[in-house]
Amino acid sequence: MAQTHPLILRLIASSIPVANHAGKIIRDIMKKGELNIVDKGIEDFQTEADRQAQLCIVKSLSQQFPGISIIGEEGDDHDADSSSEITTVTEDSVLSKQCPPELVDVTEEQITVWVDPLDGTSEYTQGLLEHVTVLIGIAVDEKAVAGIIHQPYYGYKEKGTIGRTIWGLVGLGAFGHNPGQLPTDRRILTTTRSHSSPLVQEAIKSLNPDEVLRVGGAGNKVLLLLDSKAHAYVFASKGCKRWDTCAPEAILNAAGGWLTDVHGNLYSYNKDTPHLNTGGVLATAKKEEHSIYLNLLPDSVKSQLK
Numbered sequence: 001m002a003q004t005h006p007l008i009l010r011l012i013a014s015s016i017p018v019a020n021h022a023g024k025i026i027r028d029i030m031k032k033g034e035l036n037i038v039d040k041g042i043e044d045f046q047t048e049a050d051r052q053a054q055l056c057i058v059k060s061l062s063q064q065f066p067g068i069s070i071i072g073e074e075g076d077d078h079d080a081d082s083s084s085e086i087t088t089v090t091e092d093s094v095l096s097k098q099c100p101p102e103l104v105d106v107t108e109e110q111i112t113v114w115v116d117p118l119d120g121t122s123e124y125t126q127g128l129l130e131h132v133t134v135l136i137g138i139a140v141d142e143k144a145v146a147g148i149i150h151q152p153y154y155g156y157k158e159k160g161t162i163g164r165t166i167w168g169l170v171g172l173g174a175f176g177h178n179p180g181q182l183p184t185d186r187r188i189l190t191t192t193r194s195h196s197s198p199l200v201q202e203a204i205k206s207l208n209p210d211e212v213l214r215v216g217g218a219g220n221k222v223l224l225l226l227d228s229k230a231h232a233y234v235f236a237s238k239g240c241k242r243w244d245t246c247a248p249e250a251i252l253n254a255a256g257g258w259l260t261d262v263h264g265n266l267y268s269y270n271k272d273t274p275h276l277n278t279g280g281v282l283a284t285a286k287k288e289e290h291s292i293y294l295n296l297l298p299d300s301v302k303s304q305l306k
């Protein structure tokens with residue numbers, strides 16, 4: 001891959017095959033049926049697939065881009081001999097895109113990659129496989145600018161192709177999703193299915209929805225926005241982390257949507273930032289509709305998410 005291409009495009013071009021390979025690892029481990037589940041906390045699990053997918057992503061990207069910072073959900077204290085899992089293939093179609101001018105001169109030192117090797121672990125362990133995604137988010141300084149969401153089981157109930165990969169770069173656009181028309185006479189929300197609470201419920205009720213899609217994973221819920229299946233994603237809880245939102249936020253932003261905490265503030269994604277999204281999540285398919293939802297959320301909800 002020629003070094004003449006801007007770094008941000010080269011990093012995306014490398015991250016797409018890496019995310020796809022992580023998806024294959026996730027499917028292979030499920031097929032073998034040896035998940036080796038570790039309990040990390042309340043409703044917080046890690047499986048062999050989370051660990052192996054993260055090793056593949058971190059090793060593959062750090063080998064090719066030694067100067068970037070990479071932060072993964074599963075930490076880096078579990079080593080394994082996964083040298084065979086390193087992927088250095090590139091998605092060359094990305095390199096032919098026009099890099100937004102403000103990102104042409106970005107250096108490795110400015111970049112933090114936020115990795116959620118398997119988003120929707122609860123659903124994975126319960127066999128709700130289409131909820132699972134692999135998330136690779138790319139931040140420049142504080143800002144989420146690019147992302148890859150790979151959905152390893154997309155279409156698995158039908159015969160034929162399995163999996164899809166969606167990517168986006170702010171200022172360029174989003175690719176690989178299925179945008180359509182959202183109904184204008186109904187309000188469809190999406191929220192958690194496995195991490196609900198009275199506060200989560202209060203927030204949903206205050207937005208007066210006609211329909212609520214309760215699905216697993218932050219990546220999966222942002223895909224519902226990108227595919228025009230839901231107007232907004234609301235999660236009035238501190239449970240999500242930066243690796244859950246970096247890739248989804250960047251792609252949504254590139255596609256004309258918006259993701260913030262419940263106060264309307266953008267999260268910071270630089271390498272020294274705390275990991276926990278203490279302000280919850282409020283995301284809309286259309287940026288111009290974000291303030292409608294923000295204004296409907298009551299202070300009784302907002303005041304509990306600082």
Ligand SMILES: Nc1ncnc2c1ncn2[C@@H]1O[C@H](COP(=O)(O)O)[C@@H](O)[C@H]1OP(=O)(O)O
Nearest residue numbers: 044118119120121192195216217218239240244
């Ligand atoms: N209380 C929590 N503890 C751990 N992870 C959480 C919690 N709440 C949300 N998450 C993470 O955010 C994702 C989206 O949340 P939800 O599916 O409940 O809407 C989850 O799949 C999980 O990511 P992961 O599966 O990668 O651990």
Ligand SMILES: [Mg+2]
Nearest residue numbers: 044045073121
């Ligand atoms: Mg987890």
Ligand SMILES: [Mg+2]
Nearest residue numbers: 116119120244
């Ligand atoms: Mg996650």
Ligand SMILES: [Mg+2]
Nearest residue numbers: 073116118119
């Ligand atoms: Mg995860």
